[in-house]
Amino acid sequence: MTASEILDPLLTAQTWREDGRQVAIATVVETWGSAPRPSGSHLVIDGEGNFEGSVSGGCVEGAVITEALDVITSGVPKMLEFGVADETAWRVGLSCGGKIRVYVERLA
Amino acid sequence: MELETLAKLNAARQARKAAVVATDLSGGPVRLILEGEPVPGPLGQEVAKAFRSGKAAMAEVDGRSLFLNVHLPPPRIVVIGAVHISQALARLAPVAGYDLTIIDPRTAFATEERFDGVELIADWPEDVLRERPLDAYTALAAVTHDPKIDDFALSEALRVGCFYVGALGSRKTHAKRVERLKEMGRTDEEIGRIAAPIGLDIAAASPAEIALATLAQVVQAFRRRDLVTDG
Known part of the structure; x- marks a missing residue:
């Protein structure tokens, strides 16, 4: 593998799926304010909670992984929103003050 | 996304070909578009814009909410x-x-x-x-x-x-x-x-x-x- 491939979440997702693992792909689709990762960034998750990539600076990955496991089971995509103003119990905030929307889908 | 689509996307990226992935956020299909591929209509305009700017963006096309992710060759x-x-x-x-x-x-x-x-x-x-x-x-x-x-x-x-x-x-x-x-x-x-x-x-x-x-x-x-x- 070349340098840029080692940490490539989309290549990881393909390899995992081809190995027979269940996989979800989370993508940042919208950002407001000082979001840590730009739109288009990916986090990929397998059925056991292993992950590669990032959608934030580590602030919300835990919550995304939990939701991704749901998506893997149900097959139904989800849109997640994270921001400082959000105080919903299971949701965590972004300490940078930004707001992001993350789309989570199953890799069929 | 289908594994087949992801495999095609990864192959394009590894061949240093630019690609756009259009995802229908209402849970609809995911479409892979390679640079140079003709795409007619309003979607075509949005895709062309995405290739030019190199930036992922949301787009409203025919009343559907799409996310266009752009994959340019890695530097x-x-x-x-x-x-x-x-x-x-x-x-x-x-x-x-x-x-x-x-x-x-x-x-x-x-x-x-x-x-x-x-x-x-x-x-x-x-x-x-x-x-x-x-x-x-x-x-x-x-x-x-x-x-x-x-x-x-x-x-x-x-x-x-x-x-x-x-x-x-x-x-x-x-x-x-x-x-x-x-x-x-x-x-x-x-x-x-x-x-x-x-x-x-x-x-x-x-x-x-x-x-x-x-x-x-x-x-x-x-x-x-x-x-x-x-x-």
Whole structure:
């Protein structure tokens, strides 16, 4: 593998799926304010909670992984929103003050 | 997304082909569009915009909410010269996510021992670049000081529009180089793009520091590169 491939979440997702693992792909689709990762960034998750990539600076990955496991089971995509103003119990905030929307889908 | 779509996307990315992935956020289908593929209608306009800007964006098309993710080829660095600076640059570049290739016809310099694990081609740039052309997603750093080795690659990098072109050497060395490149048919505007002396000004002194300054300049050039805008 070349340098840029080692940490490539989309290549990881393909390899995992081809190995027979269940996989979800989370993508940042919208950002407001000082979001840590730009739109288009990916986090990929397998059925056991292993992950590669990032959608934030580590602030919300835990919550995304939990939701991704749901998506893997149900097959139904989800849109997640994270921001400082959000105080919903299971949701965590972004300490940078930004707001992001993350789309989570199953890799069929 | 289907595994088949992802596999096609990854194959395009590895072949250094630009691609857009259009995802219907209401849970609809995911479509892969390769650069140059004709897409009619409003979607086509949005896709063209995404390729030009290189930025992922939301788009409303026919009452549907789409997310267009853009995958441009990963930037890479081609170094002309298997010198001390290149040894440091070869270690730093992968950390920043850049693949790196070193070209130097001088077999005394281009040895595996000095460049363990690095893609190293001991041949003339004229020959290597014919087989493996430079492109707009490539940074070229010429660091041999030797016109016989550096000049062709520099001229070629300017001609194809490498996003970064840097050349090692003092201002005096560079003034002579400018004259030679003009003789090779390069315009003043093209030649003005060369970063010389090479590297951001961080008062670099050692070869490793010059490598770091060069890498920082490559990153800056990539992030600030001119993107064709609408109209």
